[in-house]
Amino acid sequence: MAEPVREFAVWAPTPGVVRLDLDGVAHPMDRGPDGWWRTAVPAAGDARYGFLLDDDPVVLPDPRSPRQPDGVHQRSQLWTPPAPETGWAGRALPGAVIYEAHIGTFTAAGTLDAAIDKLDHLVDLGVDFVELMPVNAFSGPHGWGYDGVGWYAVHEPYGGPDALIRFVRAAHRRGLGVLLDVVFNHLGPSGNYLPRFGPYQSAGSNPWGAGINIAEENSDPVRAHILDCALRWMRDFGLDGLRLDAVHAMIDTTAVHILEELATETDELAAQLGRPLTLIAESDRNDPRLITPRADGGYGLTAQWDDDIHHALHTAVSGERQGYYRDFGSLETLARTLRHGFFHAGTYSSFRRRRHGRPLDTAAIPGHRLLAYTCTHDQIGNRATGDRPSDYLSAGQLALSAALALLSPFTAMLFMGEEWAARTPFRFFSSHPEPELAEATRAGRRAEFAEHGWDAEQIPDPQDRQTFVDSKLDWAEPGTREHARMLALYRDLIALRHTEEDLADFRLDRIRVDYDEDARWLVLHRGALAIAGNFGPDSVAVPVTGELVYAWGSPRVGASATALDGESFAVLRTTTPQGVSGRGD
Known part of the structure; x- marks a missing residue:
């Protein structure tokens, strides 16, 4: 039986010639006036393919690759999503509790299938959403996921795209929504072949490297690359929303910001699917426009992380004042942040040495549009040794900060293991195969921690596999007396949040x-x-x-x-x- 004819296409305005390599056989492609190259040839549904640019004999993966079975440097593989699931009506964000997890360290096996076995724990805990740290394809077997280069593919060591489908559907069967952390502000340094195809990256840069071209010449196809990727996760994989990493690093000078465009298209997709979809931004700007409705001149995102709440809570119980904590620590600061959402709202930030933020209209913006948390992957992993609050706070201090976060008028979020005061660290780890990148990563972490006054000798080597292994949760801990008591507290607080009528009122001007x-x-x-x-x-x-x-x-x-x-x-x-x-x- 003959293989069906399939169309292959790639946006590549930079090279003069592009050929399709399909299972080792080269096929010519036709260039259109828009910079897209296309061809249609018979191909199996799991065929391996890539592109040959000009006279370079190296086959490059598809910028929109749905699967990278042999890693980000090798050929792509065709993959077709299954038919949409039925019976899932979705979950809305207001009143919810989110649980952030890193697949590689959530279980001993570090796979999506292994994580399914822990979903009943989340149901028993009472959370509403599980938020996965990035699962897009990145170089090396393990890492945080923020150095992704295959934005459309699922990291193969986690199980690939089919495993993500299984995880999402298993969560839905238990009534849990699933959010995915996505990174559209930069590309990782290993396996990034996009500049060979076209102007995907901008002339500017951010702390992680070259920025993404979303506002310069030839940026329209790059914007489409981002929007199509974002919508694909929710449409083809059944995800309930996205957490958008560091949106302050997405520099857009156009009249319609890409975040507003994404929010508009996400709302349209939600209407088509008949279920709510959520967009949560990570931003350090304290800018209410992100979560202000589009009708009122904002971008219309569902919610945003609020580090001011974290900083105010953390410093009140810990007494730490280093780095960006220096403006926090008093109960006055905590009270103001709980009441107004932002502490820095057009006020002077001594850490930034300038004014920062803008006031939030508490009469118009409900608290559920801000996320409150006592710890996150950043607030733990970006400490020198990746130590958790349970390593240096008393049980009472942990309980107090948990109560204020979970019973606050904000959307609450936990980081995996927090609910039982896990003692395993969550460290920064990477597995770059290139020696020069490995050393650059080590040097970068040492320099970053020096700014916070930490001794470089304390910093675990991010390239050492043991650093990754040490960060895996110990699932025997919840069964011990000390941890079981904290776990019971978290269950009780989440139950209160879901059952007390007064805690369902998120109007900040009533606080x-x-x-x-x-x-x-x-x-x-x-x-x-x-x-x-x-x-x-x-x-x-x-x-x-x-x-x-x-x-x-x-x-x-x-x-x-x-x-x-x-x-x-x-x-x-x-x-x-x-x-x-x-x-x-």
């Missing part, structure tokens, strides 16, 4: 925060619920009272105040929904 800097207590009021926390080591009387709903420690509720143990919290149902009198924000 009140009272605090006493000297006594080290803070109360977050959400309707009739008061989350009272003691950040100090000694017992303190907090001027709030009511019915005790939940607690860490042994609170004593009195007629006019509640006594809290050091480093503890209590959730109270009060009769004064707007909070108590006293110093507040």
Whole structure:
């Protein structure tokens, strides 16, 4: 039986001649006026192919390769997505709890299929979405995934595209949505052949290398490359949304920003599919335009990460002040951030040595458009030794920060293992096969950590495979007494978040925060619920009272105040929904 005729196409305006290499046989291609080369030839559904540019005998992978079975330097392979799944209505973001995971270290095997076996743990925990760190194809067997070069392909050591399909459908059967971290702001240094094809990269640069050409000459096909990739994950793989890495590094000077364009097309796809789709930006600009509706002049993204919330919480419990933490640490800072979403909102940032951010309209933007977290892959992995908060905070401090993040008016996010206070580190690791890249990575990490005052000798070698192995979760830990207690706390807090009516109100202008800097207590009021926390080591009387709903420690509720143990919290149902009198924000 003859193989079906398939069309092969590639945008390659730079070379003068492009040929298709199909299973080792070269075929001529025709160039169109738009820089696209096309040909149609018989091919099996799993055929290996690539492109020959000019007189170079080296076969290059397809920039839109759906699969790289032998790595990012070898031929691509055809792959056809299965028929769409049925019966999944999707999940909306408001009120949700997200669980961030790295496939390579989430389980001992480090594959998508192995991760399926842990989905019941997430269901029992009560989370709503699992967010996968990048799974696009990158060079080497293991890494964080942010050095991807095959944006359309799934990293083969994780199981390839079919394994991602299996994972998404297994999650959906359990009622879990799946989000995917995608990187459109730069390309990795190993296996990046796109400049050979055309002007995919810009003249400018960002901290990770050359930027992406989304606004310079011949940028329209590059923008389409990004948009088609993003929509493909949600359409062909059934994903429920994307986390967009470091969007501040996507420099777009056109009248319609590419993020706005992506949001528009994502909404159209959601309407076609009949289920909600989510776009979450990572941005360090504190710019409300990202999450402001397009009708009101914004980009219309669903939500964005909010590092100010993390910094305010982390410094309040840890006392750390190095690097970008230097403007944080007081309860006043924490109170302002909980109430207003951003701490830096047109205010001076001593770390940046300039004004930073813009005020958020708390009457118009609900809190669920901001993500709150006590740790992320960045906030752990970008420490010198990849140590988690559980390595240097007390159980009470961990519990207190978890309560404020999970019971806050923001979308909550956990990082894998946080829920049981995992003691395994999450370090930065890579596996560049080129010696010069390996050494450049080592030197870059040493220089970056020196800026934070860490000793370079403490930094594990990112190229050492043991650094990767040490970062794998230990799934025996949740069964031990110390970790089981923390896991029970997280389950209880997430259950409260999902069942208490007052916690479903995300209007930031309804939030009140009272605090006493000297006594080290803070109360977050959400309707009739008061989350009272003691950040100090000694017992303190907090001027709030009511019915005790939940607690860490042994609170004593009195007629006019509640006594809290050091480093503890209590959730109270009060009769004064707007909070108590006293110093507040």
